Amino acid sequence: MVRRRFTLIMRYAVAGWSVLLTSLLLSGHAHAAGGNLHLDGSSMGLAWVIPFAGILLSIAIFPLVAPNFWHAHFGKISAFWALSFLTPFTIVYGFELSLFELLHVLFLEYIPFIILLLSLFTVAGGVRLRGKLVGTPLVNTGILLFGTAIASWMGTTGAAMLLIRPLIRANEGRKHKVHTIVFFIFLVANIGGSLTPLGDPPLFLGFLKGVSFFWPTTQMFLPMLMVSVILLAMYFAMDSYLFRKEEADSLQDTSDEPDGLRLEGKINILLLGGVIGAVLMSGVWKPGIEFIVFHVHVELQNVLRDLSLVGIALLSLQLTNSASRQANGFTWFPIVEVGKLFAGIFITIIPAIAILRAGTEGALEPVVSLVSEDGQPVNMMYFWMTGILSSFLDNAPTYLVFFNTAGGDAEVLMNELAPTLLAISAGAVFMGANTYIGNAPNFMVRSIAEERGIPMPSFFGYMLWSVVLLVPLFVLVSFVFFL
Numbered sequence: 424m425v426r427r428r429f430t431l432i433m434r435y436a437v438a439g440w441s442v443l444l445t446s447l448l449l450s451g452h453a454h455a456a457g458g459n460l461h462l463d464g465s466s467m468g469l470a471w472v473i474p475f476a477g478i479l480l481s482i483a484i485f486p487l488v489a490p491n492f493w494h495a496h497f498g499k500i501s502a503f504w505a506l507s508f509l510t511p512f513t514i515v516y517g518f519e520l521s522l523f524e525l526l527h528v529l530f531l532e533y534i535p536f537i538i539l540l541l542s543l544f545t546v547a548g549g550v551r552l553r554g555k556l557v558g559t560p561l562v563n564t565g566i567l568l569f570g571t572a573i574a575s576w577m578g579t580t581g582a583a584m585l586l587i588r589p590l591i592r593a594n595e596g597r598k599h600k601v602h603t604i605v606f607f608i609f610l611v612a613n614i615g616g617s618l619t620p621l622g623d624p625p626l627f628l629g630f631l632k633g634v635s636f637f638w639p640t641t642q643m644f645l646p647m648l649m650v651s652v653i654l655l656a657m658y659f660a661m662d663s664y665l666f667r668k669e670e671a672d673s674l675q676d677t678s679d680e681p682d683g684l685r686l687e688g689k690i691n692i693l694l695l696g697g698v699i700g701a702v703l704m705s706g707v708w709k710p711g712i713e714f715i716v717f718h719v720h721v722e723l724q725n726v727l728r729d730l731s732l733v734g735i736a737l738l739s740l741q742l743t744n745s746a747s748r749q750a751n752g753f754t755w756f757p758i759v760e761v762g763k764l765f766a767g768i769f770i771t772i773i774p775a776i777a778i779l780r781a782g783t784e785g786a787l788e789p790v791v792s793l794v795s796e797d798g799q800p801v802n803m804m805y806f807w808m809t810g811i812l813s814s815f816l817d818n819a820p821t822y823l824v825f826f827n828t829a830g831g832d833a834e835v836l837m838n839e840l841a842p843t844l845l846a847i848s849a850g851a852v853f854m855g856a857n858t859y860i861g862n863a864p865n866f867m868v869r870s871i872a873e874e875r876g877i878p879m880p881s882f883f884g885y886m887l888w889s890v891v892l893l894v895p896l897f898v899l900v901s902f903v904f905f906l
Contacts, residue, residue: 462777463777465781471508474504474771479768481500497760502767507771508770528769535631535728537765538729543577543578543621546698546739549691549748550688553685563603566590568655570586570611571651574611575621576622579864583612584867586611591871591875599666599668601877601878602662602665604879608865610654613865614852617646620636625855626639632831646845646853654892694738701731761863772823775787794808794828800840807850809825809846812824813855818851818852826844846905854893857889858885858886
């Protein structure tokens with residue numbers, strides 16, 4: 424059944440590829456201006472976006488309908504869609520422009536992105552919280568609050584991986600615990616990462632595009648605070664009600680964990696400071712030195728940042744007890760999965776960004792028109808369009824798409840169009856919580872919870888939680904901040 428379904432999907436994909444090759448032999452062109460290659464998005468048809476849509480739909484559908492097959496072959500599927508774009512693009516636009524676009528996205532976006540995730544994942548995986556915990560409403564709310572507070576500084580992935588196992592252990596005696604995991608995904612795996620580029624991948628992409636490190640800290644603080652406080656209050660009320668129904672004898676921590684709380688792998692907290700310092704350095708220090716690799720300008724401070732982050736990850740591996748990592752459930756699979764999938768995403772998103780940059784002259788003019796009126800951005804629409812697509816696709820590339828739709832100039836977006844950038848940022852970060860596929864940690868948390876015997880909601884069951892609890896809250900956010 425799985426093989427037959429995969430064969431059918433591949434046939435449709437090949438058919439789409441054939442359409443791409445035949446329908447796109449049109450007059451797209453590139454030109455060199457001042458030695459710099461340039462892709463003219465106004466000359467590209469929507470068929471160029473087929474590979475991008477294909478890989479995102481694959482990410483959305485395969486884990487649900489064929490999880491075992493996806494687990495074994497997601498890298499091949501990602502490579503297929505990347506080649507589905509690169510091959511016809513090279514035929515139509517030429518090898519020179521194809522190589523330039525590939526190197527541009529690898530050196531300036533994908534490699535810095537995946538290195539940051541790798542360093543945060545490695546460092547966070549070396550910290551283990553030990554001790555006896557009992558899942559009372561106060562303790563559970565405290566863990567959610569703490570996770571929300573640290574997610575912006577160690578990443579939603581790092582904070583989620585640090586706290587999900589202690590939270591599950593604390594609630595092992597509880598009958599009602601699904602709601603706790605759902606709110607954990609809402610807060611720790613998504614909304615908590617609102618305040619720095621370290622917190623959530625969309626904000627790091629914005630940082631790579633020129634948004635200052637502390638811009639989200641100042642601009643996103645009030646929306647994040649409002650959403651977090653309301654969600655924490657809702658959770659405490661719900662958990663208190665359900666807690667009163669529990670049998671007192673079942674609430675004891677019977678694990679072999681020591682009394683009191685303690686951290687293993689404390690050196691990783693220091694290394695986390697090194698990660699923050701390396702990212703800050705690349706945003707503040709501008710020596711004016713760059714390397715040119717086939718027309719791609721790679722700045723010295725960014726090279727040093729990435730080398731520093733790799734070095735910090737290696738230090739974490741050397742200085743952390745391997746037994747502690749193993750007890751923490753640390754494996755490389757999540758970062759391998761993200762690395763392979765995002766390689767395909769970053770490559771296939773090239774034409775979408777080029778078309779959006781063309782504005783009303785491009786094939787995505789209806790999208791551009793929807794989020795603007797008389798040449799001015801409609802911030803509420805930016806919030807909802809970014810958020811809805813982040814819910815069902817992935818919030819990092821969705822952020823990038825609308826960042827470019829709004830002009831792609833970080834200085835303008837941080838100043839004259841600050842409300843627009845806030846709408847894009849809030850939509851991507853907040854609404855990544857709407858589904859399991861909106862943000863990478865969501866599925867990871869769900870998988871860990873199911874491994875520990877917690878019957879998590881299905882894809883649409885989880886969406887019922889988000890529609891009931893999150894969507895009304897986002898309506899409130901849109902009227903308070905974006906009307």
